[in-house]
Amino acid sequence: MKLLVVEDDETTGSYIARGLREEGQTVDLVTSGRDALIQATSTTYDVMVVDRMLPEIDGITLVKTLRGAGNKTPVLFLTSLGSVEDRILGLNSGGDDYLVKPFAFGELSARVAALARRPQALEQETILSAGDLSMDLIAREVTRAGQKIDLLPREFALLEHLLRRKGRVQTRTMLLEAIWDISFDPMTNVVETHISRLRAKIDKPFDTELIRTIRGAGYRIDA
Known part of the structure; x- marks a missing residue:
């Protein structure tokens, strides 16, 4: 715990x-x-x-x-x-x-x-969203502007983590611990790599950017 x-x-x-x-x-x-x-x-x-x-x-x-x-x-x-x-x-x-x-x-x-x-x-949300992006946790489906987006399991977990904390900055350390269960800095760019892949799927094909880089702090997903 x-x-x-x-x-x-x-x-x-x-x-x-x-x-x-x-x-x-x-x-x-x-x-x-x-x-x-x-x-x-x-x-x-x-x-x-x-x-x-x-x-x-x-x-x-x-x-x-x-x-x-x-x-x-x-x-x-x-x-x-x-x-x-x-x-x-x-x-x-x-x-x-x-x-x-x-x-x-x-x-x-x-x-x-x-x-x-x-x-x-009973308190857990089953649909998470930000703007025109929607994640169905039961069906394990992600769509944006009505278009289905295929995510790998780790990408799905990363997006779910960010959506559950919409509007709140998540540091690299927080993401390593939550998504990769790593409580120390392994000195790799695994977080940056997965953020880049996620952006390529949910941001790049669309007009509005949802995943923000907060310089010197971390990442945040906005509506």
Whole structure:
């Protein structure tokens, strides 16, 4: 699993991150609501563990903002605010579970695992689109302006990844990890090669370019 832990107390945050990593999870740790918002809108996570009392953007506002933007990543609130009213507020703001400090790490781990197991099938889109480009995930078909486009499996996966994050920059590292399951830079041009091939099929024959290169950052698909 890939997890985001949002905790402004360095001792607590490091303790949680270390424990989850020891269980084999991939963990990103941030200490402010602003940094969490940036991470959550640029990276896909299986579960987020969020403190309520955060600098810059508090946990409730963070989750409400993410839900308003269509982010459905399960959220476990981990906080010292433990009254019934606090729990209700956290769950009504878009949280999926609520754990009060002090806590047992075993319970935290079990709750995270339970959230990750929740079926997401009903929430998954089956048609992705950008402008006149359409991808049918069930039929495994891609069309643009009514014309069918044949893609190789890796090209299909790359396009699906970009469409699911339409309007958001995806770095070379993000693409290597998501499409090729590579967590380090192999010093090859595999990403650039596949982007070029994809452009040749979905952009070059048409008037409008959809795949953008963001210099010094990565790639983004626009409508």
